[in-house]
Amino acid sequence: MDFQLDDDQRALRAGMRQLLEGRFSLRDATDRLDRALWRELGEAGFFSLALPEAEGGVGLGLPEAVLVFEEAGRVLLPGPAVATFLAAGVVPGAATGEAVVTAVDGALVPWLDEADVVQGEAAGAVPLRSVDPLTPLHRVPDAGGLDRGALLYAAEQLGSAVRTCETAVQYARRRKQFGQPIGAFQAVKHLCAQMLVRAELARAAVYAAAVTGDRLDASAAKLLADDAAVRNARDCLQVHGGMGFTWESDVHLHLKRAWVRAELGRSARAAEEELAEALIEAP
Numbered sequence: 001m002d003f004q005l006d007d008d009q010r011a012l013r014a015g016m017r018q019l020l021e022g023r024f025s026l027r028d029a030t031d032r033l034d035r036a037l038w039r040e041l042g043e044a045g046f047f048s049l050a051l052p053e054a055e056g057g058v059g060l061g062l063p064e065a066v067l068v069f070e071e072a073g074r075v076l077l078p079g080p081a082v083a084t085f086l087a088a089g090v091v092p093g094a095a096t097g098e099a100v101v102t103a104v105d106g107a108l109v110p111w112l113d114e115a116d117v118v119q120g121e122a123a124g125a126v127p128l129r130s131v132d133p134l135t136p137l138h139r140v141p142d143a144g145g146l147d148r149g150a151l152l153y154a155a156e157q158l159g160s161a162v163r164t165c166e167t168a169v170q171y172a173r174r175r176k177q178f179g180q181p182i183g184a185f186q187a188v189k190h191l192c193a194q195m196l197v198r199a200e201l202a203r204a205a206v207y208a209a210a211v212t213g214d215r216l217d218a219s220a221a222k223l224l225a226d227d228a229a230v231r232n233a234r235d236c237l238q239v240h241g242g243m244g245f246t247w248e249s250d251v252h253l254h255l256k257r258a259w260v261r262a263e264l265g266r267s268a269r270a271a272e273e274e275l276a277e278a279l280i281e282a283p
Helices: 007-023 035-043 062-074 081-087 150-174 186-212 215-239 251-262 268-281
Strands: 101-103 108-110 117-119 126-128 137-139
Touching: 007 035, 007 062, 062 081, 062 150, 062 186, 081 101, 081 117, 081 150, 101 108, 150 186, 150 215, 150 251, 186 215, 215 251, 215 268
Parallel strands: 101 117
Antiparallel strands: 108 137, 126 137
């Protein structure tokens, strides 16, 4: 199976990276949704990417959606992007970014107070102190929900894992100790190499699931991407010598977002159970 991107896909990824890095600043982000940015994303076709052109969309598929959500994960874009994307064509205004949509996708509901539309049963939801300061959460009494966005959450986790790997390598090249860059020390080299391996494994799984569209493939991709995002952020903190867990660096925000995303869409336990059951039933 060939996962090499074609020219159009590379241009899509580069365009989305340029838009997000030029328009969004993680340093200025708060727990209030930037509605202007949301509408700009809508105008750029972020939410309507998979809609048919006859319905005002871009007419692309799941592989292209995965690419743009990977870019959203790189910059830790706040907001219920997955739920709004999935609601495009169903909820008026979602495709253009004029409506903010969240969904009950498991026990946790992100951005409930900011959302214009809530998909799923959120009765009895109670505010929850979120470990991620940029993702307000509510908890619903009965776990369950729509469970449709596992692969897109996995793509965001992949983007975060790649970004923390790059951040660690850049810091290891720049920071000097005993007269040489810390990246020259074998222990740091090994950490960075393991981060790259995790990110590439997750990338292969996410891209494969985007091509097949298979539910089990999406579960495997979510498992690998959750693991890569969390462990890469932890290793990035270690490369930063703990400084990354302060406001001086954004690394801690990647770790906190990775923890939250791991519980959205399809939790690790649910994905493991699903894969185990499929293996047992396999001929």
